[in-house]
Amino acid sequence: xxxxxxxxxxxxxxxxxxxxxxxxxxxxxxxxxxxxxxxxxxxxxxxxxxxxxxxxxxxxxxxxxxxxxxxxxxxxxxxxxxxxxxxxxxxxxxxxxxxxxxxxxxxxxxxxxxxxxxxxxxxxxxxxxxxxxxxxxxxxxxxxxxxxxxxxxxxxxxxxxxxxxxxxxxxxxxxxxxxxxxxxxxxx
Amino acid sequence: xxxxxxxxxxxxxxxxxxxxxxxxxxxxxxxxxxxxxxxxxxxxxxxxxxxxxxxxxxxxxxxxxxxxxxxxxxxxxxxxxxxxxxxxxxxxxxxxxxxxxxxxxxxxxxxxx
Numbered sequence: 032x033x034x035x036x037x038x039x040x041x042x043x044x045x046x047x048x049x050x051x052x053x054x055x056x057x058x059x060x061x062x063x064x065x066x067x068x069x070x071x072x073x074x075x076x077x078x079x080x081x082x083x084x085x086x087x088x089x090x091x092x093x094x095x096x097x098x099x100x101x102x103x104x105x106x107x108x109x110x111x112x113x114x115x116x117x118x119x120x121x122x123x124x125x126x127x128x129x130x131x132x133x134x135x136x137x138x139x140x141x142x143x144x145x146x147x148x149x150x151x152x153x154x155x156x157x158x159x160x161x162x163x164x165x166x167x168x169x170x171x172x173x174x175x176x177x178x179x180x181x182x183x184x185x186x187x188x189x190x191x192x193x194x195x196x197x198x199x200x201x202x203x204x205x206x207x208x209x210x211x212x213x214x215x216x217x218x219x
Numbered sequence: 220x221x222x223x224x225x226x227x228x229x230x231x232x233x234x235x236x237x238x239x240x241x242x243x244x245x246x247x248x249x250x251x252x253x254x255x256x257x258x259x260x261x262x263x264x265x266x267x268x269x270x271x272x273x274x275x276x277x278x279x280x281x282x283x284x285x286x287x288x289x290x291x292x293x294x295x296x297x298x299x300x301x302x303x304x305x306x307x308x309x310x311x312x313x314x315x316x317x318x319x320x321x322x323x324x325x326x327x328x329x330x331x332x
Contacts, residue, residue: 033265079253080257081253081254081257082253082254082255082256082257082258082261083257083260083261084258084261084262084264084265097265099258099261100254101254101258102254104228104229104254106226106227106228106229107228107229107248107254107255107258108229108258109229110227110228110229110230110231111229111231111246111255111258111259111262112258112262114229114230114231114244114246115231115259115262115263117231118231118233118242118244119266119268119272121266121268126265
């Protein structure tokens with residue numbers, strides 16, 4: 032499966048989401064500003080590269096993760112991908128488009144425009160990074176939703192999910208085995 | 220004649236096969252075309268598809284006054300037939316240019332190995 036995170040400029044929110052997906056950024060805490068700037072494509076892409084898909088890496092399930100800038104025309108990306116998939120007989124469910132713009136806040140937009148559109152990098156970069164930090168857990172939630180959906184698609188369940196299904200009872204004292212035979216628990 | 224809406228930008232419509240068996244599609248795009256071109260290029264790279272299989276032609280025809288007026292009137296139920304008539308007139312005006320472009324494209328396709 033090819034997972035394609037897309038946003039307006041392909042430099043902040045989509046790069047952040049792809050990095051969280053691949054484990055380059057933590058999912059449990061907000062990273063330092065310097066950590067964002069160390070990501071190869073963060074606040075780097077120029078307008079003449081919009082539309083170009085960039086490979087970010089492969090996750091543990093073998094899904095390829097990409098980012099792409101589509102400006103304010105998500106319908107063009109969606110329609111073109113669907114049309115080309117049909118034209119070349121590639122599987123329609125072979126890719127997943129994830130719109131990260133829904134998690135972008137005003138600070139990110141202002142900082143992003145200052146840095147990328149108008150070239151005021153010194154002024155825009157700290158603003159957009161602060162905005163990314165503010166929106167971070169929203170992006171994390173989106174990525175978790177995507178990963179959950181991918182797990183369903185692949186029919187795989189993470190170790191954590193499986194652990195939650197195991198009865199918390201002590202060794203020999205649990206009654207989870209009865210659930211399989213249809214017997215009711217001793218206490219109920 | 221389908222009406223183009225903003226949401227349909229980038230939609231690829233299949234029109235059939237030509238005399239040589241090539242599949243012919245139409246694609247409507249508005250504004251700057253660099254980004255959609257790069258998207259298509261990226262898609263071909265993504266699936267390692269041969270780029271020779273794909274021949275994209277940008278039609279130079281622009282919407283003339285008749286086409287613009289016709290498309291506007293087509294949105295109003297009362298004037299829709301008049302709008303369609305104007306669209307036909309507008310297309311007729313552009314027909315010569317489009318026809319010679321198609322002949323050139325067919326010639327280029329014939330020259331391809």
